[in-house]
Amino acid sequence: MYIGLVTPAPPYSRNGNRVTANRWAGILRSLGHRVSISQDYGGQDFDLLVAIHALRSAESVAAFKARRPASPVVVLLAGTDVYGPLYEEGGGPVLDAAERVVTLQRLAVDELKEEHKGKVRTIVQSARPTPTSGPSQNARHFDVSVVGHLRPVKDPFLTADATRRLPRESRIRVLQLGDSMGRAMTRRANALASSHPRYAWLRGxxxxxxxxxLKRSQVMVISSLSEGGANVVSEAAVDGVPILASRMPGNVGLLGDDYPGYFPVGDRAELRRLLLCCESDPAFLDCLREAEEPLRSLLDPQRECADWAALLDEVVSGGV
Structure with missing residues (x-):
């Protein structure tokens, strides 16, 4: 098939939507399809349209259905779709038009109206283990990685705030990875880097x-206020990196209800306690790694390809 893939993120961006678009294009091509990625639908005669981000791709979905009403549409719900004002801002017609709606974790479906839940298919993003050489971890520091672009929804500086005034003997160091998405974030990151001895901003x-x-870190923290299903969780899990995560649906939908590494959203005191526990108690780190196993079992790239093949079979009459 000739598949169009639209995403609001521009080419060469490290934005999560563009990363997802590139990953999915690779999967679809591996299944034998021709794929074109663009920011908007431009009138092409695609056999299928895959739209990343329901609200921001609404015009493309409407234009495609107007031109090719019999051709199917698959819509990915981004985090700001799932846990934002999706229906209030006009997302309902996009979901009406879609033959299938993809979510990245199992709890996202709970946010949809009943008439749309039957269209949902959850496809967890796969990840390959990271090949590395040299020392696996820094012997001088207990490195805590925070991976993601600096945006308010990520609560990106919670880990830095949680590690102020730690005991002198603590070896915890916070390594922040990600581009700044605004001047205020840049100023805050630079100020922390110059004033916080345990913090380093490595940028994008x-x-x-x-x-x-990430693989060489002793712990990874994901402190987001909301997420659609962050791929960095898969990347940490596949490499056996213990994860401390804010207890919100996007994380719980991946790691499970009973994962022992949760802290309440925005709770820096509890995050501080968990970090010190990770540093001082190897058994707790082992417990976190073991608790990641259910997610790790879902991360085989062949499984993700098979999920996409099954989805395409569903939306194209008679199979592909």
Whole structure:
């Protein structure tokens, strides 16, 4: 098939939507399809349209259905769709038009109206283990990585705030990876880097460098206020990196209800306690790694390809 894939993120962006678009294009091509990525639908005669971000791709979905009403549409719900004002801002017609709606974790479906829930298919983003060479971890520091672009919804500085005034003997160091998405974030990150002895902002790194640094971390923290289903959780889990995560649906939908590494959203005191526990108690780190196993079992790229093949079979009469 000739598949169009629209995403609001521009080419060469490290934005999560563009990263997802590139990943999915690779999967669809591996299944034998021709794929074109663009920011908007431009009138092409695609056999299928895959739209990343329901609200921001609404015009493309409407234009495609107007031109090719019999051709199917698959819509990915981004985090700001799932846990934002999706229906209030006109997302309902997009979901009406879609033959299938993809979510990245199992709890996202709970946010939809009943008439749309039957269209939902959850496809967890796969991840390959990171090949590394040299020392696996820094012997001088207990490195805690925070990976993601600096945006308010990520609560990106919670880990830095939680590690102020730690005991002198603590070896905890916070490594923040990600581009700033605004001047206020840049100022805050620079101020922390100059005043907080346990904090370093490494800015945006190429994917391979970020993955290598993540694997060499003793712990990864994801402190977001909301998420659609962050791929960095999969990347940490596949490499056996213990995760401390804010207890919100986007994380719970991946890690499970009973994962022992949760802290309440925005609770820096509890995050501080968990970090010190990680540093001082190897058994707790082992417990976190063991609790990641259910997610790790879902991360095989062949499984993700099979999920996409099954989805395409569903939306195209008679199979592909």
């Amino acid at each position: 790194l190429p994917s391979w460098r970020a993955r290598r640094l």
